[in-house]
Amino acid sequence: MPTGSCLALCLIVPLIAACAASGASIYVAPQGSDAWSGSLPKPNAARTDGPLASLQAARDAVRALKAKGPLTEPVRVVIAEGTYGLDEPVQFTPADSGTAECPITYEAAPGAKPVFTGGRAVAGFRKGEGELWVAHVPEVAEGKWYFEQLWVNGRRAVRARTPNVVRCGETCVPRYHYIAGSVGYGIDPLTGQNADLQNRAFFADPKDIAPLLRLAPQQLADVNVVVYYAWESARLRPATVDADTARVVTTGPGPWKFQWLGRERYHLENYREALDEPGEWFLDRDGTLTYWPLPDEDLTKAEVVAPVLGDFVHFAGDPQAGLAVEHITLKGLAFRYAGYALPPEGHGDGQAALTIPAAIMADGARNIAIEGCEIGHVGTYGVWFRRGCSDCRVQQTEIHDMGAGGVKIGEAFIQANEADRTHHIACDNNLIHGGGRLFTGAVGVWVGQSSDNQITHNDISDLFYTGVSVGWSWGYADTICKRNRTEFNHLHHLGWGVMSDMGGVYTLGIQDGASVSNNVIHDVWSYNKYGYAGLGLYNDEGSTHITMENNLVYDTLDMTYHQHYGKENVVRNNILVNGRNFQVSVHREEPHLSSTFENNIVYFRTGKLFWQPALGNRRLSLDRNLYWSAEGAPFDFMGLSLADWQGKGLDVHSLIEDPQFVDPDNLDFRLKPTSPALKLGFREFDYTQAGLYGDAGWVARAKALKYAPVEFAPDPPPPPPLAVAEDFEQYPVGAQPLNAQLNVENQGDSIAVTDETAASGKHSLKLTDAEGLKYSFDPHLVYTPDYREGVCMVEFDVRLEEGAELWHEYRDWSVNPYTIGPRVQIKGGQLLAADKPLLTVPTGAWFHIAVAVPLGAQADDTWNLTVTLPDEPAQEFADLPAITPGWKHLTWIGFVSNATTKTAIYLDNLKIGVR
Secondary structure: OOHHHHHHHHHHOOOOOOOOOOOEEEEEOOOOOOOOOOOOOOOOOOOOOOOEOOHHHHHHHHHHHHHOOOOOOOEEEEEOOOEEEOOOOEEEOHHHOOOOOOOEEEEEOOOOOOEEEOEEEOOOOEEOOOOOEEEEOHHHHOOOOOOOOOEEOOEEOEEOEEOOOEEEOOEEEOOOEEOOEEOOEEEOOOOOOEEEOOOOEEEOOHHHHHHHHHOOHHHHHHOEEEEEOOOOEEEEOEEEEOOOOOEEEEOOOOOOOOOOOOOOEEEEEOOHHHOOOOOEEEEOOOOEEEEOOOOOOOOOOOOEEEEOOOOOEEEEOEHHHOEOEEEEEEEOOEEEEEOOOOOOOOEEOOOOOOOOOEEEEEEOEEEEEEEOOEEEEEOOEEEEEOOOOEEEEEEOOEEEEEOOOOEEEOOOOOOOOHHHOOEEEEEEOOEEEOOOOOOOOOOOEEEOOOEOOEEEOOEEEEEOOOOEEEOOOOOOOOOOOOOOEEEOOEEEEEOOOOOOOEEEEEEOOEEEEEEEEOOEEEEEOOOOOOOOOEEEEEEOOOEEEEEEEOOEEEEEOOOOEEEOOEEOEEEEOOEEEEEOOEEEEEOOOOOOOOEEEEOOEEEEOOOEEEOOOOOOOOOEEEEOOEEEEOOOOOOOEOOEOHHHHHHOOOOOOOEEOOOOEEEHHHOEEEEOOOOHHHHOOOOOOOHHHOOOOOOHHHHHHHHOOOOOOOOOOOOOOOOOOOOEEEOOOOOOOOOOOOOOEEEOOOOOOEEEEEOOOOOOOOOEEEEEEOOOOOOOOOOEEEEOOOEOOEEEEEEEEEEEOOOOEEEEEEEEOOOOOOEEEEEEEEEOOEEEEOOEEEEEOOOOOOEEEEEEEEEHHHOOOEEEEEEEOOOOOOEEEEEEEOOOOOOOOEOEEEEEEOOOOOEEEEEEEEEEEEO
């Protein structure tokens, strides 16, 4: 073990006594029987005794041994080579515990690699039509089994989907449909009642959902709608698909409303028509399993496995009762093939696939070790030390091909009872790769409200989100996440252009004594269409008192180091190379010292040095850094030259000079003896120590992983033009309209649906004005179309109370200063257009307004207005002048209550569109 982590690991995990040859031994072998004693490694000649056949029986044998009296020597359960099927997870309780002097080890026999499987082989494939192969699974037809994952020759097959994946080497990267519009309130098909559907419904492109209209109800219920937000994804099930409106309503909610970021992405999964390329499969409820083999697969010889279990092992202590399951080691064992079953309501977490369980779960566990094991081909996380765990470790274990992530430590909240808190967990020297296959927001290693853990010397790669995430407090609230060490890890090939707002290492909240040091981070590529970033080192919300030192970060989409906001973080002696768009960022302006950034080397070929265009009121300490643009680009220090920047006391001793790496083009970032960084006080560090250590064969496993270059998804198609048709009848009283910006000061002013009056039906939208507001233009309601061509058509019913004043204006905010097309004003009973009085309108009564304005090539600096007063014919006003000559692009439609007294304006039957 490298000296950098040896002492800490010995402290965090008490030394487990070696199992001497004289210790008690229990044997397990494939040819064994659970009716035997387990005292012999092989059956005796009479086959009346011999090894046990299962892990459960071995556990029970240990219980029987303990029932005779306290253990006086270590116990070894020695498991022979072979495959052992699991019918249910193996549960270890406090009754199964060892002691510090007499631990219990479940270990592979010398030279063996026993495999415990939660899967079942599927056989009997025959050639079907075209390139397809078919097998019948009778248990599925009988309703006894249904599976949602499948593996062929150890490779996870792709469940039939559209659009299809893109294969970047062995990594299947999703491609997408795009949501066309959001839904507000409507009739919930599950209850028949009016409901807020913003998190459960969206409008689709009709051609994308056309196949769903051909499905029977049970077939539709089996479809997954997989929605990709910025840093998370959700797997939902459709409840209804409407052919007329192309509206999809799901059975349960996603974590956010649709289109909160723009055009959310999604794909459709698990219906027969989507099976259209090699590597895809589909399971019908009648038991027909259909698969299209890849070119290197022969279905007459292939091993095809489907999951029966969802997890393998439970360590089930009771920390509140002071009953721990402890001093048990799993050593040299492989656990393969466990699935995940999506519940009827679907599933979506807010971040990190937080609530997804693990294949090995631990509660109330102490001195539990998972050593030299393999956990692979699972639908969840690999390991979770959840509640009340301490002094446990997972070490030199390969965790791969996960539906979610690798290892989770602790919980998302602070347990009131200290015994329920997890701490002192070691995740050391593990190979974690191939995660997020079902839940793309999952993390390699996640630490929540938990302290004194070490995440060291792991090689973590091939996930769609963050490598290591530490902390679970947004802002400056107190936290028990302290003194965690994230050190000597190799974190790479993350994101794959799928998730956003992610990092190699990601932190949250106050973390006194935390260290993120001596890591190597590279190839972090986020989805680049939402405005969120793919980062190397990422101090997110409230990150405080964290030291980030001696890290090598290179090849990220965005900043190699970024702090959203935080306090007194130290970023020191790092090598930060080649952020594609930007290099360094401290986002929020705060009244305290945000971070100290010193003795770093920042080297780049493309992009800018800082993300921020101006220093503003940020409080930073920067000095003795070395900056260099390999392409000779001019330096911009947040809008300042280096001299002006230094004049503000920043980077006073820093230099812009070539750091003289040995061979940066070939990723050799050692420094030549003449490097100016050394003169500034930079201390060289051996970044080759990051990652796995120990046996050469073990270390070589990580080096054998090869990844293709990332292929970013093409730009999404332009969104359909904004279309608004609001009669406000579906909204409950007090609700706010969808697809609109509401600007209120909450000082007696408001914008909300009301049943006080309506032009038709029972509801309308009320803009309530008040005295003493900061701005006379509050409250105001805004819609933001992006209309460039055609004729914009807007119409609405309006009612003004005594003293009300309405400004209704059309603007182009794509230019600075913004320009104005049509303007309608109503004040003092007069309607004005383009600042000229046109007619008298009533107070306290409904009337109708319609506006038509040509745009783009049709624009001619004029627009038309139609006003229909109560019991009067419509009055038309043609060729009214635009306020700004040459105006032709519409990005802003405003309804402004411009009074300065307590009054109200009501709107109803609002329609906005472009023809």
